[in-house]
Amino acid sequence: MIHSKKYGENKPDLIVLHGLFGNADNWHSIAQSWSEFYTVHCLDLPNHGKSSPMEALSYPKMADSIVSWMTESDIDECYLLGHSMGGKVAMQLASNYPDKFKKLIVVDIAPVDYQPSHLEIFQGLAEIDSQRPASRKAADDILAKFESSVGVRQFLLKNLKKEESGFSIALARKNIEEGYSTILVKPPLSAPYNKPTLFIKGANSDYIQQKHTQETVAFFPEASVKVIPDTGHWLHAEKPVPFTNLVKRFLQH
Numbered sequence: 001m002i003h004s005k006k007y008g009e010n011k012p013d014l015i016v017l018h019g020l021f022g023n024a025d026n027w028h029s030i031a032q033s034w035s036e037f038y039t040v041h042c043l044d045l046p047n048h049g050k051s052s053p054m055e056a057l058s059y060p061k062m063a064d065s066i067v068s069w070m071t072e073s074d075i076d077e078c079y080l081l082g083h084s085m086g087g088k089v090a091m092q093l094a095s096n097y098p099d100k101f102k103k104l105i106v107v108d109i110a111p112v113d114y115q116p117s118h119l120e121i122f123q124g125l126a127e128i129d130s131q132r133p134a135s136r137k138a139a140d141d142i143l144a145k146f147e148s149s150v151g152v153r154q155f156l157l158k159n160l161k162k163e164e165s166g167f168s169i170a171l172a173r174k175n176i177e178e179g180y181s182t183i184l185v186k187p188p189l190s191a192p193y194n195k196p197t198l199f200i201k202g203a204n205s206d207y208i209q210q211k212h213t214q215e216t217v218a219f220f221p222e223a224s225v226k227v228i229p230d231t232g233h234w235l236h237a238e239k240p241v242p243f244t245n246l247v248k249r250f251l252q253h
Helices: 024-034 059-072 085-096 119-131 136-144 150-159 173-178 180-184 210-219 240-252
Strands: 004-007 013-017 039-043 078-083 101-107 160-163 166-169 197-202 223-228
Touching: 004 024, 013 024, 013 059, 013 085, 024 039, 024 150, 024 240, 059 085, 078 085, 085 101, 101 240, 119 136, 119 150, 119 166, 119 173, 136 150, 136 166, 150 160, 173 180, 197 240, 223 240
Parallel strands: 013 039, 013 078, 078 101, 101 197, 197 223
Antiparallel strands: 004 039, 160 166
16 A cells, blocks of 8 residues: 655646655655646655555565556556655656656666665664654654764654654664665666656765766666755755756656
């Protein structure tokens, strides 16, 4: 089961996919601004938010779960945007089901393998689940031992849920951790996607690099790249206005 949040009515459909440890709510403000022109569907990916857990996760399995949701939602064709891990899911969707997607936007990720960079975050989230802190402040104190960036901690703590025994993390954390090596690798793309594709890079982020060009163009021959200055990996949160405008321009031309 895929959980979604919908913004707008009776306009062209745009599906938005969050990154690792994210959820649909991450896109709330931006989705509101896009809803003037599109019916925006912000999805929780499997193991995240209110969507169902998925064991032995893979990019094809995640893609298939979204296509099933599209069928249930009577969406035959739409625009597609994904950030980070969600960008890899979006690439898989476009490659496997090209007829369903009119244009593709991939935010700060490339179709390549990446090195592990979240191992301490997994430890911090596990510690919160173990200790069940009584307040958000206490949860942040626990996470601060594993992640120094306040911004990253604020993002991660959006997954907190209040229970009688204290706060816990609203993620299928063990499924994500067990599938982490799969998340890191290049999605097993089946065929090139020959429609307009936009890769958006944060200037200060190293997730998209010049050396990735050949692998990217092999599967996305119509790709262009735009760089947003003075931004890192969460460029849509750091520079929401340039980001939303860039997406609108690409989709409308």
